[in-house]
Amino acid sequence: MHHARQVAQTGFWAVARRLPRIVREAIGVAWATNRFDTVASLGLNIAAGVMTTFGLLATTSVLTKLFAAGPTPDRVRAALPALLLAAAAISARGGLTIAAGWAQARLIPQINYRVELRMFEATTAVDLAAFDDAGFAEEMDRARNRGLREAAAIVDGTVNLVTGVVGVLATAAAVTVIQPILLPCLLLAAVPQATTAVRMARRQYLNLLGRITRRRRMWMLANLMANRRSAVEVRTYQMRAYLLDEYRRMMRAETRADFDLVRAQTITRIFGASIAGLATFAVYAVLGSLLLAGWVALAAAATALLALQAAHASLSMAVFATNSLYEDALYYQDYLDFIDRARLRTSPAGGRSTTGFDTIELDGVSLSYPGTETPAVDEVSLSLHRGQVVALVGENGSGKTTLAKLVAGLYRPTSGVIRWDGTDTAELDRDGLAAHVAVMSQDWWRFPFTARQNVLIGRYDRAPHSSGPSVEDAARATAAHEMIIDLPYGYETLLDREFKDGQELSGGQWQRLVAARSIYRHAQLLVCDEPSAALDARAEHAMFQNLRRHPDRLVILITHRLANVRHADQIFVMRDGRLIQQGDHDQLMAQDGLYRELFDLQAAGYLAGPSSRAAAGPAS
Numbered sequence: 001m002h003h004a005r006q007v008a009q010t011g012f013w014a015v016a017r018r019l020p021r022i023v024r025e026a027i028g029v030a031w032a033t034n035r036f037d038t039v040a041s042l043g044l045n046i047a048a049g050v051m052t053t054f055g056l057l058a059t060t061s062v063l064t065k066l067f068a069a070g071p072t073p074d075r076v077r078a079a080l081p082a083l084l085l086a087a088a089a090i091s092a093r094g095g096l097t098i099a100a101g102w103a104q105a106r107l108i109p110q111i112n113y114r115v116e117l118r119m120f121e122a123t124t125a126v127d128l129a130a131f132d133d134a135g136f137a138e139e140m141d142r143a144r145n146r147g148l149r150e151a152a153a154i155v156d157g158t159v160n161l162v163t164g165v166v167g168v169l170a171t172a173a174a175v176t177v178i179q180p181i182l183l184p185c186l187l188l189a190a191v192p193q194a195t196t197a198v199r200m201a202r203r204q205y206l207n208l209l210g211r212i213t214r215r216r217r218m219w220m221l222a223n224l225m226a227n228r229r230s231a232v233e234v235r236t237y238q239m240r241a242y243l244l245d246e247y248r249r250m251m252r253a254e255t256r257a258d259f260d261l262v263r264a265q266t267i268t269r270i271f272g273a274s275i276a277g278l279a280t281f282a283v284y285a286v287l288g289s290l291l292l293a294g295w296v297a298l299a300a301a302a303t304a305l306l307a308l309q310a311a312h313a314s315l316s317m318a319v320f321a322t323n324s325l326y327e328d329a330l331y332y333q334d335y336l337d338f339i340d341r342a343r344l345r346t347s348p349a350g351g352r353s354t355t356g357f358d359t360i361e362l363d364g365v366s367l368s369y370p371g372t373e374t375p376a377v378d379e380v381s382l383s384l385h386r387g388q389v390v391a392l393v394g395e396n397g398s399g400k401t402t403l404a405k406l407v408a409g410l411y412r413p414t415s416g417v418i419r420w421d422g423t424d425t426a427e428l429d430r431d432g433l434a435a436h437v438a439v440m441s442q443d444w445w446r447f448p449f450t451a452r453q454n455v456l457i458g459r460y461d462r463a464p465h466s467s468g469p470s471v472e473d474a475a476r477a478t479a480a481h482e483m484i485i486d487l488p489y490g491y492e493t494l495l496d497r498e499f500k501d502g503q504e505l506s507g508g509q510w511q512r513l514v515a516a517r518s519i520y521r522h523a524q525l526l527v528c529d530e531p532s533a534a535l536d537a538r539a540e541h542a543m544f545q546n547l548r549r550h551p552d553r554l555v556i557l558i559t560h561r562l563a564n565v566r567h568a569d570q571i572f573v574m575r576d577g578r579l580i581q582q583g584d585h586d587q588l589m590a591q592d593g594l595y596r597e598l599f600d601l602q603a604a605g606y607l608a609g610p611s612s613r614a615a616a617g618p619a620s
C-alpha cells in the first residue's frame with residue numbers, strides 16, 4: 001500500500017510533470033524495437049498535423065472568396081484554386097494518417113514480443129531462492145498479468161498523445177491566424193477533461209492495488225475448480241461446495257469493490273463533463289460576441305468553428321492518451337520494477353570456469369528460507385568425493401532436500417562455504433557449475449513434451465558424438481524403455497492429455513522417465529531425491545542397480561527406504577537441519593543413534609514373521 005499512497009497523492013500537475021518522462025521512456029522502447037516504424041509513426045502524424053493547418057487556412061480562403069460580393073459564378077471561380085489546395089491538403093492528411101496508423105500497428109506486436117522475451121529471460125535466470133519470497137511472486141504476477149502489456153500501451157498512448165497535441169497545435173496555429181483571442185479559450189476548455197481523466201485513472205489504480213490479494217486468491221480458486229490435475233481430489237474429497245462458497249464470498253467482495261469504483265468514477269465523470277460542457281459553451285459565446293462586435297469576419301468565424309471542432313477531436317485524443325498513459329505507465333512501472341528486482345535476485349554471470357570436481361566440501365553451511373526463524377540447514381560441514389555414493393537420511397523436514405539443493409548450487413548458503421576442489425562455488429561461473437549437476441527432484445514437473453523430448457531436455461544441446469548415454473540407453477537404465485515403446489507413438493508420444501493424441505503416464509512411469517532424463521544428462525554430480533518413491537519393486541531394483549558406484553560420478557541419494565542406502569560409502573543422518581551422525585551402514589548400526597532406530601523400525605516391518613503377526617493381534 002506504500003506505492004498506492006504515493007499514487008493517491010499524485011495531483012494533476014504531478015501527472016503532467018511525469019508525462020515527458022513517460023514519453024521519453026515510450027519512445028526509448030519503440031526506438032530500441034524498430035527505429036523505422038518509430039520515426040514513421042511520429043513523423044507521419046506530425047506531417048498530417050501540418051496538413052491540417054494548411055487545410056484550415058485554405059478553407060478560410062475558400063469561404064472568404066465565396067462570401068465576397070459579386071455574381072456567384074465569379075465567386076466560385078475565384079474560390080477554385082483555394083478549394084483545390086484545401087482538397088489536396090485534406091487528402092494528404094488522410095493518406096499520412098493511414099500510413100502513420102500502419103506504422104503504429106506494426107510497432108505494437110514487435111514491442112510485445114520484445115517485452116515478453118525480456119520478462120521470461122528474467123524469470124528463468126533468477127535464483128531459485130527468489131521464488132520462496134512471497135513478495136517476489138506477487139510482483140511477478142502483477143508484472144505478468146498487466147505490466148507486460150503496458151509497454152505497447154504506452155507507445156500507443158504516446159503516438160496518440162503526439163497525434164492529439166499536433167492536431168491541437170495545428171488548429172491552434174490556424175485559429176491564431178484567424179483570431180488570437182480564441183486561443184486561450186481553446187486551452188481553457190481542455191483543463192476539466194484532463195483533470196477528470198487523471199482522477200479516474202488514479203482511483204482505478206488504487207482500487208486494484210487494494211484488491212490484488214483477493215484477486216490472486218480468486219485466480220487460485222478458479223484454477224482449482226477448472227483444472228484437470230486437481231479434478232480428482234476436488235471430487236474425492238467433495239470439495240465442490242467448499243470451493244464454490246469461497247469463490248462466491250470473494251466474488252461478493254469483488255463486486256462490491258467494483259460497484260464502489262464505478263460509482264466514484266461516474267460521479268467524477270458527471271462533474272468533469274458538466275464543467276467541460278460549460279467551458280465549450282463559453283468558447284462559443286466568445287466567438288459569437290466577437291462576430292457581433294465585428295472583430296471577426298463571417299468567413300473567419302465559420303472556419304474558427306471548424307477549427308474548434310477539429311481541435312476538440314484532437315484534444316479528446318490527447319486527453320484520452322494522457323489518461324491512459326498515466327495509468328499504463330503506473331502498471332508499466334510494475335513491470336520495470338520487477339525486471340530490476342529480478343536482476344538483483346539473479347547471480348551475476350561470469351566467474352571462474354570449472355571442469356568439475358574431485359571433492360566437494362561444505363564448511364559450516366547454513367540456510368534459512370526467507371521469512372523463517374529456524375534454519376532449514378544448520379552449520380553442516382562434510383566432504384564428498386567423486387566416485388562415491390552417499391546418502392542423506394533423516395525424518396521429514398530434517399533438511400535433506402535443502403542440503404542437497406545447496407550442494408547442487410540451486411541455493412546459496414546464508415552462511416558458510418561450499419568448495420569444489422578448494423574453490424568457493426560462489427566464485428565459479430554459475431552456468432558452468434550447473435552443467436556438472438543433475439538433480440532428480442522430488443517434485444518433478446510433467447513437461448508437456450514427447451517422451452523423447454522429456455529425456456532429451458536433460459541436456460538438449462549435447463553434441464551428437466559427445467560422451468553420455470543415448471536417449472534409449474538412459475531410458476533402459478531406469479526401466480523406462482519398455483514402457484515408452486508400448487506407448488501409441490513410442491518415443492514420439494506426446495505426454496499430455498490436454499493435447500490431441502496426448503497420453504497420460506502413471507506416477508511411477510513418470511518417475512522412470514524423469515530418472516532417465518537425469519541419467520541422460522550425464523553429470524558429475526547426480527542428486528536423487530526420493531528417486532524410487534513411486535516405483536514398483538522391479539523398477540526400484542533396476543534404478544538402484546544403475547545408481548551404483550561410478551568413478552566419474554558422485555551420487556547423493558535421499559531416501560526413506562533405508563535398505564537402499566546400505567551400500568552407500570557414507571551415510572549422513574540429519575535432524576532439525578543439523579548433521580547428527582555420519583559413517584557407513586555398519587558403523588552407524590554399531591552406534592545407538594537415530595539411524596539404527598529408523599533402520600530397525602523398517603527392518604521389523606519386513607522381517608515380521610507369522611509369530612509376530614499373531615502377537616500383534618487380528619487388526620494387523
Ligand SMILES: Nc1ncnc2c1ncn2[C@@H]1O[C@H](COP(=O)(O)OP(=O)(O)OP(=O)(O)O)[C@@H](O)[C@H]1O
Nearest residue numbers: 132369372376394395396397398399400401402403
Ligand atoms: N521453499 C521453502 N520455503 C520455506 N521453508 C521451506 C522451503 N522448503 C523447505 N522448507 C522448510 O525447511 C525445512 C526442511 O525441509 P526439507 O524439504 O529440506 O526437508 P526434508 O528432510 O527433505 O523433508 P522430506 O523428508 O519430507 O522430504 C522444513 O521445515 C520445511 O518446512
